[in-house]
Amino acid sequence: MTTTASPSVSSASGEKTSAKAVREASSISLRGLSRYFNADAIALDDVDLDIHAGEFFTLLGPSGCGKTTLLRILAGLEEADQGVVVIGGRDVTETPPHKRSVNTVFQSYALFPHLTVRDNIAFGLRVRGVGKAEQKRRVEDIAHRMQLDALLERRIHQLSGGQRQRIALARALINEPDVLLLDEPLSALDAGLRTDLQVELKRLQQTLGMTFVFVTHDQAEAMVMSDRIALLNGGKIQQVGTPAEIYEYPVNRFVARFIGHDNLFPVERCDGSTLQTALGTLQFNAASTGDPRQAFALIRPEVIALSVPDSPGIDPSLALNRLEGIVEERFYRGASVEYRVRCQQCDLVVDSANCGERLFKVGDRVQVEIYPEDIVMIGD
Ligand SMILES: Nc1ncnc2c1ncn2[C@@H]1O[C@H](COP(=O)(O)OP(=O)(O)OP(=O)(O)O)[C@@H](O)[C@H]1O
Numbered sequence: 001m002t003t004t005a006s007p008s009v010s011s012a013s014g015e016k017t018s019a020k021a022v023r024e025a026s027s028i029s030l031r032g033l034s035r036y037f038n039a040d041a042i043a044l045d046d047v048d049l050d051i052h053a054g055e056f057f058t059l060l061g062p063s064g065c066g067k068t069t070l071l072r073i074l075a076g077l078e079e080a081d082q083g084v085v086v087i088g089g090r091d092v093t094e095t096p097p098h099k100r101s102v103n104t105v106f107q108s109y110a111l112f113p114h115l116t117v118r119d120n121i122a123f124g125l126r127v128r129g130v131g132k133a134e135q136k137r138r139v140e141d142i143a144h145r146m147q148l149d150a151l152l153e154r155r156i157h158q159l160s161g162g163q164r165q166r167i168a169l170a171r172a173l174i175n176e177p178d179v180l181l182l183d184e185p186l187s188a189l190d191a192g193l194r195t196d197l198q199v200e201l202k203r204l205q206q207t208l209g210m211t212f213v214f215v216t217h218d219q220a221e222a223m224v225m226s227d228r229i230a231l232l233n234g235g236k237i238q239q240v241g242t243p244a245e246i247y248e249y250p251v252n253r254f255v256a257r258f259i260g261h262d263n264l265f266p267v268e269r270c271d272g273s274t275l276q277t278a279l280g281t282l283q284f285n286a287a288s289t290g291d292p293r294q295a296f297a298l299i300r301p302e303v304i305a306l307s308v309p310d311s312p313g314i315d316p317s318l319a320l321n322r323l324e325g326i327v328e329e330r331f332y333r334g335a336s337v338e339y340r341v342r343c344q345q346c347d348l349v350v351d352s353a354n355c356g357e358r359l360f361k362v363g364d365r366v367q368v369e370i371y372p373e374d375i376v377m378i379g380d
Contacts, residue, residue: 025088025101026178026211027053028074033083035069035235043069045235047083051213052228056205058214060222061232062258067215070232071181074213075104088178103177105168105185111156117143117167118152124175142170145204162193169201173208180205182214186221198225219259223247231255248300252379256298262349263299264378273372279344282321285373295380301351303374306339306366321375323368327360343368 028051035044043066051057059067072078073085076097085093092100103124111120118139119126125135143149146166156164165185172180186194186201202225205212216222222229223243230240239251250256256264269276275284277297284297309324325343337359339350348368360366 025053027051027088028179028211028213029084029086030070030074031084031086033070033073033080033085035066035073035078035080042235044073044080047235047237049230049237049240051211053088053211054209055227056202056212056214056225058216058222058226058229059232060216060219060229060258061238062217065232066235067217067232068183071104071183071213071215074179075102075181076100077104101178102181103172103175103179104181104183105172106183111164111167111171113156115156116152117148117154117156117159120156120167121148121152121170121174123171128175138174142174145207146170146200160193161189162197165189165197166200169204173204173210177210179211179213182212184215184217187216187218194221201225231258233258249376250298250378253296256296256378261298261300262347263301263304265297265299265346267295267297267377275375278346279348280323282370282375283372284375284377287373296378298376298378299348299370299374300376301338301349302336302353303370304348304350305369306341306350306352306360307369309365309367311367321370321372323370325366325368327362327364327366330360330362332359339366341366341368 028049030047030049033044033047033049034042036042045066047066047070059070061067069078073080074087076092076095076099080093083093084091087100087102112123115123121142122135122139125138130138139152140149143152146169148163148166148170151159151163151167156167159167165188169185182201186197189197198221201212214222214225226243228240228242229246231238231246233254239246239255241249246255247259250259250261253264265277265279267275267277273283273286275282275297282297323343325341325348327339328342328347329340331338333354335354337352337354339352339360341348341350350368
C-alpha cells in the first residue's frame, strides 16, 4: 500500500475530512463475481478480489479478458449475474452508479466541447449544487495540482490529447471519490506523453491517498505504476501480486508469457537438484526456485550471462550451469542488448546490460551461464 501525505480535502457533502478517513472508505472486495453475456462470452468467471484502501491497483490482461467489464461493475454501470461488490465495507451490489463514491475516467475523455476547461472541470460540482465561490476555489486548486492553471479559459478543441486527458482526470478528481476507476486512460497518447502522464498520475494518487483501479493491456505500464496487479485471462484471475512478485515468480505459463518471458522449458525429469530439459541437464536450487514438481523451468533473460567460450566466465568457483551457444540475432537497445542465442536446439533470449564492453556479433560462439538459483519452476 502507498504511504501518503494527508492533505485536508472536502467531502462530497462539503465537510472537511482527512485524507486518511477517505482512504478508509475506499477498500474494495469482490466475491464470486460472474458476468455471462452469452454461453460463448463469459466476461467474468467467479472472481474473488480484494483491493486495499489507498492502493494503485491495476487490472491487466489481453483484449477481451474482462477488465472493462470488471471496472464497469465496480462503477455500477454493468450488473453482475452473480456475486457481491463491497466498497468501503458497504455492499453496493445493488447500488446505482450515482450513489457510489466512485468516479470513472475513460480513454475517450468524454469532455464537453462547447464548455471551457474551467466549466468542464466544475461540471460535477455544479450538478451537485456546490456554491459558486466554493466551485471556483476547488477548480483552481485541482487545476493548480495538475498544472492546468493557464488553460482554464480555453475551449476543448484548443487543447492537445495530453491536456485533454489531464482535464478528464481533474474533472473526475474534483468530486473527491473514494475510488477512481481508470479505463486505459493513457492509451490514446504518444509514447513520450504517456510516460510523463504515468509519472504524474502515480504522484497524484500518492498525494491524494485515493484508491485507483487502473485498466491496461500494457504490461510495462502496469509494472511501473502499480502497487499490485491482477492479471486476468478468459474472465479468471490468474495471479495477484506486486509487479516484482508477478515478474519474478509467475504462477503459470500464461502469466510468464504475458509478462514477457520467453525462456520456458518443459521439465522432462527432475531428480533432487537436477532437471532434465530440452536445454540439457540443469542444476537448480530447490530451496530458492519453487516446487520442482512444476511443469516448466523459467529462466529470465537478464539472469543469463554470456562470455567468450572456454573463458573462466562469471566465477569459475561457482557451480554454474554452463552451455554453449551461437548468437543468432542481436537487438541493440542502448542501455541493454538483447541476444537470441541458439543453444542445444533451443532459442534462448538473453538480456545483457550494456556496460561498454565488447558486444557479441551475430554468428559468435558464446558460453552461456546460469546460476542454479535463478531457475524458477512454474506450473502449466
Ligand atoms: N455488451 C456485451 N455483449 C456481449 N459480449 C460482451 C459485451 N461486453 C463485453 N462482452 C464480451 O465479454 C468479454 C470481456 O469483454 P471486456 O470488454 O470486459 O474485455 P477487456 O479485457 O476490457 O477487453 P479490451 O482490452 O479489448 O477492452 C469479451 O469476450 C467481450 O466480447
